[in-house]
Amino acid sequence: MKWWEGIDFTSLILYLALASFGALNIYSVDEASGTRQMVWLGISIFVGLFIFLTRNKLFENLASIIYIAGVLLLIGLFPFGKEVLGQKNWYKFGPISLQPVEFAKLGTALMLASYASRPEFDLKDKKSLYTALAIIGIPAVVVLAIPDVGSLLVFGAFFIALYREGLSGWFFGVIAIFAIVFLLALYFHFSGISLYYQVFAILAIIGFYLFFNMSKISWNIVTALKILGAAVILCGLTLVTPTVNEKLPKHQRERIEVLYKGERQFRDTSGYNLLFSKTAIGSGDLFGKGYREGSVTRGRFVPEQQTDYIFCTVGEEWGFVGSSTLVILYIFYIGRLLYLAERQKNAFNRIFGYSFAGILIMHFSINLGMVMGLFPTVGIPLPYFSYGGSSLLAFSIMTFVFFKLNYSDTNSLV
Template structure:
């Protein structure tokens, strides 16, 4: 039919396949939660149909309002939020809860897309650069103050969209170096890290002494960065000591192994790995997983839902799910590149990058490659806020893509 031209059928199919498979797995863990997730799925479909009939310009025109609303919802958590699992990042309405950070991501993506697509935007101009950083930074600071470290990490996804629009790769390189120094300083004595940094800087100066046109700013930059990295290395263990016990142990699990914390922060990871490993190639079968059915893994319907897939569906089922996610995220990036509108392209990159960060962090967390930070698997982990927010971004992007494909411009 003519009206269906421009609808990305592959993307919609993968969204439906992942969502329905998720409902089946949540139902396997908890039948009541599975039925509630099915309800969230039906609500999302109704909202998706409504979005399909909305004017495309609505999202550009109201981007700033959605952004401000998202930030206000985050700020409102401090006086009105409900604390769950040690974090005050929920609103409670009777028997329902809402996590505003999920919707703040949508507002930030729309606002960033709206600003970047403006006629005067140019990342080579300092005003554009710092305004873009401020759009991301305002909600990110609110998230940090909650504190919600996992969601804060997801906000770095917006820099991928800025990189597509011309942000220098140096920013990623510098951030990577600081992160590497911090992590290494947690694993070994900071004194050795500082000695290593001194050796690297010394060799750099030695081999480039006559190649670089030295002036005061370059000298300050080189020695200033060296001192900053040394300070970071020295303070890394002290920062770790200041963290709450459960957060500190979650990081130490990466270095000492989950067995060293098998009765505390390593418990989830230990049984998660056990569940995934026991699934073999084809799994034990639906509702036949002894670890997941025995409720040995806490939060196995939310953050650790992937271990249910690994045990019941095995390596084959888990691999197929990973492939579906990879194709879906790749599809969003591909369609974003084809957009004629800069607003559509930037929003698509924000959406795909948020999906990518959630996906990588959640799987890394479940397999012990990343600390437990409470990041849901998109469309898959139980939760109305998360599922509805990801569905909203999905339908908004596919609506933008539909309008772009049918545009005469």
């Protein structure tokens, strides 16, 4: 058997294409940052080659150690972290910065895969379910305390892996209902709609849900109490949402308001980045203005454009065709990872693959939604594409760990 048999060259080529195209666009925004990104890409590939040389069960055996190390690095941010925009989410070592939350995601994915791949694991058993939720929840709570809302949302990606392993769909339904109620409550708040109408709207949502699921519900006193409790909780959420919004820091509150009131009302504050980001994307038309020819990009109208808002560079310089091509590459790449994850004979490999693909889905969708004004600005990088050594390295490590797992699984005889 030749050594390269088992390497999924399709995924590898897509990874290199995304990372290289990202560095190219970063260079267009800032030459020094683009050069450093290429250096980090070289380091990431070197680390990836080293991962390929490790023994097959290394990451499965070290899952708990990597997980604990990731949580401790997050906790260490409180006394030793560097504060940026009210968030202590960076370590500073001279000219090098490290964002430990990216590596905590790797540790959580490994630990969840290690636990959920045990023969006795069963999500219908409360102990299994609560332990899996604790594995996700411990680093998530630390991230919330930082606070880093964007990274907190990404931890929701692990529920995709749990759903594949048997988590009931009702869990996602409950989350969806709470999200809808929260967004509606904010809309009512900003629109000045009376609290009476807000409560009526929530009760109507519950009524529609019950109407369309009437045949699936076993009616008894316990069920009635659960429905009543849910109605009280949702109405309570509606009433407290405006208070929670007012307690947020000014810049975070304005980022939410931008979605409802438009970025032009906040063009000098939280809407500035979004306004010029949409201007850049829209000005690219069909084929773009050409590489390093974007007026918004060259004029540096979007602060730190090479990081979270790098997609607007693609829109301006490469146009609708370039932007669409990039989106298709991401969709195809993530779809390929899910396909490979489903093919794994080893449960640990499968769960890690789904976790990794879920993380990419969350980053990709939130970042693009943020840049186009469909989601508040929360500081989420575009995987492989946004400038940042620790981000690129962490994503690359997860990438090559899964490539290694897939390689081992493909060449195994079991």
